[in-house]
Amino acid sequence: MEKQTVFITGSASGFGMLAAVELAKRGCQVIASMRNLEKAEKLKSLCSMHQMEDRVNIVQLDVTRPNGFPDLLNDLPPVDILINNAGFAMGGFCEEVSLEEYKEQFETNFFGLIAVTQAFLPAMRARKKGTIINISSISGKVGFPGLSPYVASKHALEGWTECLRMEVKPFGIDVFLIEPGSFKTSIWSTGKTIARNSLVESSPYSFFKKAILHELEKGEAKYEDPQIVASLIADLCMSKEAGRLRYPVGKGVKTTLFLKNMIPWKKWEQIFLKKLLGK
Numbered sequence: 001m002e003k004q005t006v007f008i009t010g011s012a013s014g015f016g017m018l019a020a021v022e023l024a025k026r027g028c029q030v031i032a033s034m035r036n037l038e039k040a041e042k043l044k045s046l047c048s049m050h051q052m053e054d055r056v057n058i059v060q061l062d063v064t065r066p067n068g069f070p071d072l073l074n075d076l077p078p079v080d081i082l083i084n085n086a087g088f089a090m091g092g093f094c095e096e097v098s099l100e101e102y103k104e105q106f107e108t109n110f111f112g113l114i115a116v117t118q119a120f121l122p123a124m125r126a127r128k129k130g131t132i133i134n135i136s137s138i139s140g141k142v143g144f145p146g147l148s149p150y151v152a153s154k155h156a157l158e159g160w161t162e163c164l165r166m167e168v169k170p171f172g173i174d175v176f177l178i179e180p181g182s183f184k185t186s187i188w189s190t191g192k193t194i195a196r197n198s199l200v201e202s203s204p205y206s207f208f209k210k211a212i213l214h215e216l217e218k219g220e221a222k223y224e225d226p227q228i229v230a231s232l233i234a235d236l237c238m239s240k241e242a243g244r245l246r247y248p249v250g251k252g253v254k255t256t257l258f259l260k261n262m263i264p265w266k267k268w269e270q271i272f273l274k275k276l277l278g279k
């Protein structure tokens with residue numbers, strides 16, 4: 001197989017960093033981008049541990065700053081595979097999340113991803129080949145109380161990706177969605193923010209917040225190894241076949257998606273709220 005050149009966004013940690021290493025191990029040339037190069041040490045040490053420094057090129061890219069894209073792209077070799085991975089999770093209750101906060105979430109998880117994809121598409125189209133892998137989430141298919149900014153951004157990504165996949169297929173470009181459940185990465189710590197008004201004690205939704213935090217704490221021990229997602233990303237990159245659009249991954253994800261589609265919404269929310277609030 002011809003050596004693939006892969007560009008990844010948000011490679012300073014989590015899935016992006018592990019996918020960069022996994023892809024280099026499998027013989028790809030990786031361009032690992034991150035918004036803050038001071039965070040590159042962990043990736044650099046993993047590369048040197050596996051003696052792959054020459055296969056991973058680290059570059060600076062903040063997906064919310066498209067003005068810098070043309071200069072960056074001029075310096076790159078042709079890219080075969082784009083992995084849109086950068087993202088963060090914003091929580092908060094619908095009534096309390098300001099429009100600015102919603103926009104902030106969308107700037108990275110949705111508009112940033114569109115801008116990066118648009119920057120790479122002309123060259124892929126001209127070469128009549130390419131692969132784009134968008135890292136979505138189970139939150140792209142299922143709504144959760146207290147997580148509307150993140151859920152909405154990932155639902156938007158899912159819809160946009162369906163359109164993109166059909167539009168670029170005639171140009172020989174494949175598009176995939178990966179939909180992870182809960183995995184142990186920094187998204188649960190440094191990658192998480194909560195809308196300001198949902199943080200205050202006097203919020204009328206405080207009872208919800210307590211229940212959600214309790215559920216999250218209970219579930220934390222079950223979060224899975226992010227290497228599972230990194231390996232799936234690498235498998236998709238190495239696959240020669242144009243596969244399906246969606247790749248749910250993680251414990252219980254496929255079952256949750258199946259049940260959500262099968263059970264009437266009224267029943268679904270009844271079960272969900274009973275589990276969360278006990279009533």
Ligand SMILES: NC(=O)c1ccc[n+]([C@@H]2O[C@H](COP(=O)([O-])OP(=O)(O)OC[C@H]3O[C@@H](n4cnc5c(N)ncnc54)[C@H](OP(=O)(O)O)[C@@H]3O)[C@@H](O)[C@H]2O)c1
Pocket residue numbers: 009010011012013014015016034035036039061062063064085086087088089108112135136137138179180181182183184185186187188190191
């Ligand atoms: N972990 C999970 O359970 C889970 C589940 C479903 C989906 N996902 C998705 O998986 C993707 C990767 O997340 P992760 O779990 O690996 O968490 P992570 O370790 O926090 O990685 C996210 C990366 O995105 C980067 N990033 C954030 N904003 C950026 C921007 N404007 N420009 C460029 N990079 C930016 C972060 O960089 P900084 O360090 O500079 O902030 C970080 O390196 C995200 O799209 C997330 O929504 C994760």
